[in-house]
Amino acid sequence: MNKAFTKETDSDGDDDGADGASPPIPAGGKNYITPEGYARLRDELLQLMDEERPKIVETVHWAAKNGDRSENGDYLYGKKRLREIDRRIRFLTKRLEIAEVTDPSVHHGRDQVFFGATVLYADETGAERSVTILGIDEAESAKSQVSWISPIARALLKSREGDVVKLVTPGGAHDVEILSVSYPAPRPATE
The missing domain is CATH 3.10.50.30 (Transcription elongation factor, GreA/GreB, C-terminal domain)
Structure with missing residues (x-):
């Protein structure tokens, strides 16, 4: 089958820790984190949402206007990077929501x-x-x-x-x- 007709789902690797960053939290456990650790995760999330994602969206939009998307590297790799960013944003959002900040x-x-x-x-x-x-x-x-x-x-x-x-x-x-x-x-x- 031609690679252009395969679909990567957004849910692939969407589980906790699937992006290789952290192991899953034990059942019934809390997500303890220091104030400094919480600030680093929040900063990463904001950087992805406010800077990196908009740049990739702009690149993908520009590449999509150039015609044949099946052979357009900017479009294909931009879409892949966009999925990676969105996956990381979901992961960070979930982790920050359940974080128990402990000083x-x-x-x-x-x-x-x-x-x-x-x-x-x-x-x-x-x-x-x-x-x-x-x-x-x-x-x-x-x-x-x-x-x-x-x-x-x-x-x-x-x-x-x-x-x-x-x-x-x-x-x-x-x-x-x-x-x-x-x-x-x-x-x-x-x-």
Whole structure:
């Protein structure tokens, strides 16, 4: 069949996490996110809606006026990019609607692990590692950030400095000791 006659549906990959950005939220779970993470997602959504999408729509409109659409690269790739943008807009809109913004600075000075904590821990071999527990949509492993639903975060949450907790992984259970817990300092109130 000629590719020009195939149809890509808008619902393809419309599930949570289907765009590869984030895993789905566990059933009954909340979409915790820091104020900074919420602002980044909102900024991305506004940039897509106010800047990128209108530019692509203009390109597709211009390309459509040029005649034969089946061989018009600007039209074909513009339509594809438009679907990608629309899919991302739907995803971000859904995630922002169910987001539960939680400010980790309210726990500043405490030694118990809650959402937003930066935890320094040591494994059984004595190797130390530091992780920050953030929301599903904002955690970046390259920056030593983990999602609150990750195995290490689940093991650490609600524990205190000095506690030894069990980390269950596919490779087996391991003991990790919490060496320190810190939170960002509260921001001064702006007038």
